[in-house]
Amino acid sequence: MKPRPNYFAGAGSIIWLLIVLVPIYVMVTATIQTQQGYASAGPLSLPSSFTLDNFGALVTGGFLTYVWNTVIVTVSVVAIVVLVVPPLSYAVVRSRSRGISLIFRTFLLGLAIPAQAVIVPIFYLISVAGLYDSLIGIILPTAAFCLPICTLILTGSMRDITPELYEAMAMDGATPMRSFFQLVLPLSKSGISTIIVFSALQAWNGFLFPLILTQSASTKVITLGLFDFQSQYGVNIPGLMAAVLLSMLPVLFVYLFARRALVQGLMGVGGK
Amino acid sequence: MKRPTTGRSRHSGGPNVGRPGFAWALPATVFFALFAIVPLIGVAVMSFTSWSGLGSPEFNGLDNWNKLLGDKVMMQSLWLSALLTVLGVVIQTPLSILLGVWAAGQQKNRAVLSAIYFIPLLLSSAAVSVLWRALLDPNFGIPGQLAGIFGGDGNLLGSQAGAIAVLTFVGAWQFTPLHTLLYQGAARSVPPVLYQAAEIDGAGTMRKFFSITLPQLRNTIVTSGILMVVGGLTTFDTVLILTKGGPGTDTTITPYYMYRKAFQSFDFGVGSAIALVLVVIATAISLIMVRATGYDKMNSAQEGI
Structure with a gap:
């Protein structure tokens, strides 16, 4: 029909x-x-x-510094996430320890903690640690808040590896280290690319942590630059729009060339 | 690495050799504890202190909580948060179901349009808010140019109803694509045989939608609804940039009020108390989510295979 x-x-x-x-x-x-x-x-x-003056004005206005800061924050956040999440997910999937089961549950509960809810103590911690108004002060909490969802995504991805494969590795006398690098990592590539995209988006688009934890022009990231630009020159709409357009270009680029990874990263799901 | 066999060991089979130990979980755990668990305890403690940002916080008992209970703006902010959340769910859910089911079709033009519908997702909340603030500018914006449609002085953000309408609309513009994607995926996984059977029985498009598609989307409606509720309750960037909680305190929702108390009035104690209210609400919702979706089950469907 x-x-x-x-x-x-x-x-x-x-x-x-x-x-x-x-x-x-x-x-x-x-x-x-x-x-x-x-x-x-x-x-x-x-x-x-x-x-084309609107883009020229952004360059002379220091917007490229904001872009560069955002790149540093994004790369660092992704690096932290990729270093700590795969070993944790591996332990969650393969360990029989009750402690690790408890840790996993705690991470799941962490899904519920909105960043706004803990921003005051984080501000206190970062200030006491002398990291106020530094990029590292943005990077650490941003990465930490990516962990629950990234762990959830990657754990789901690693559970699809059949137990027989692990047992075969163990029969050959493989240490957990060897199983991790030779079996787990190669078989969870798509899950890892999802958590990379997810955490990169969180870092690139992050607003609350930079707003609270930085103040100078030298540590400003793009989102905060947009906000400041809007508060100061709200009537210069072409200039504002140029800044908005510039802020989305890298994401657009990923959308055009790695659409599947971006969609999964945005939804914080999948990885299969 | 050897581990004592527990009662659960018969699940997921296999010997205990070659299993990762506690050390594998340690870096992520320490990191997460430091920046999420410690602050979570911290916010509870700080809600019983007074701190202006200088020196150290000092305990002041229930002062902050008493202040909050008598605070009209706080009570109003809870009501406004609930209102904006409900408006978001009520408007975005039908919209994204219709768009998602439509986009699930295999026609070529639908694929092209779906790719375009996705565009708002490429912008950060800050960028979306700055964009719409400029689009709705009272002097140089769209309402000014189309005064015939919008009427008045073109300042949509000047009244409470207008500001709430704008926040709801911008939220829908920003997040409908995400939920459309969820529904598109779900609609595609409805078994085609159901539709074929219905067609043999002579069911029309409407009948198929209400009797097959909609019931099959049940789980997605729950997931997407929870995402909308959590997202709605924690809205912050949009309010800060679009309305600054105004006019007056007319759109001062709870997260924004927390920000104002803590980081503009430097009353960090009261700010923490408001934040704790947020934590409790968000945790309650998330616990329901974890229960409903079975995420808390340690072993997957492959257990016991």
């Missing part, structure tokens, strides 16, 4: 398309207009002026 075209759904899908695309259209066209041109033409009109 040939499906009939569904006109109701078709109309609805076009309306939602407009809701998604109109703001994107305004953003992109605003970035190439002068502030005056944008103001006189109005957001929805075709561009009446053309300039």
Whole structure:
């Protein structure tokens, strides 16, 4: 039976398309207009002026420092997550220790802790440790808050490795270390790529920790730069839009070339 | 590594040799304890102290809690958080079910449109909020250009109803794509044989949707709903950037009020007490989630195979 075209759904899908695309259209066209041109033409009109000054102004305004800081934070957070989560997940999947079972439960409970809820003590800890207004002060809590979901994702991924494979390794007299590197890591590649994307997104898009734990221009990350830019020059809409566009470019890049990994990382699921 | 055999050892079979020990879990555990568990205990302790950011916190008994109980803005913030959360669930759930089921179809144009629908997910919350603040600018924004539709002075954020509508709309714009993806995946895994059987019985599109698709999406509705509730209760970036909790305190939801108390009024004790309220609510919801989804079962479906 040939499906009939569904006109109701078709109309609805076009309306939602407009809701998604109109703001994107305004953003992109605003970035190439002068502030005056944008103001006189109005957001929805075709561009009446053309300039690349908005991007130039971002560069001279120090936005590249923010980008660089965000890159450092993102890479460090991913590095920490990739170093500590796979061994933990391996232990959770293979160990019979009750202690590890308890640890896993604690991590699951950690899924429930919103960052806002513990930001005051974290601010206190980071200040006492002398890490206030430093990138490392952002990196440590951001990485810690990635751990519960990343552990959950990777544990799920490692459970798909059949026990027979472990037993075969053990028969050959393999140490846990050897099983980990020769069996577990190669077979959980997709789970690991999911936790890399997930934690990278958390770090790249993170806002609360930078907001509370840094204050100078030299430690500013992109999200905070956007917020400050908005508070200070809220009327310079083309400049703001250029900054917003720049902040999403790396994620867009990943979306275009590693869509599956990005989708799974965003949803914090899968890894199979 | 040898380990005493416990009663559970018959599960997942195999000898105890070559199993990882406690040391494997240690780095992640220490790290997590330091930045999540210690602060969690810390927030409970600090809710009974007074601290202005200088010197050390000092105990002040139940002062913070008494202050909070008599605080109209706090009570209002709980109500506003609940309202925004419910509005989010009520609007995003039907929208993302319809879009997700629609996007699950194999037609080519649907694949293209789904890829475009995904775009808002590429932006951080901060970027989404800055974008919409600029789009809704009273002088240079869309409401000004389309005054015929929006009416008034083009300042949608100037009234409580307007500000709540904007926060709900922006939340839907930002998060509907995520839930659409969840529903798309779930709708694709509905066995086609169910639809074939219904077609033989002469069921139309509507009948198939309500009698087959919707019941099959039950679990996804629960998962997506819980994500929406937790996300809604912890909304912060959007409120800070779009409305600053205003006009007045008209959109001051609980996480934002915590931020204001702690980091703008430097009353960290009261801030901690508000944060503890958040922890309790979020934990309660998450416990339900863990129970409902069976995430707390240590061994997977492969146990006993």
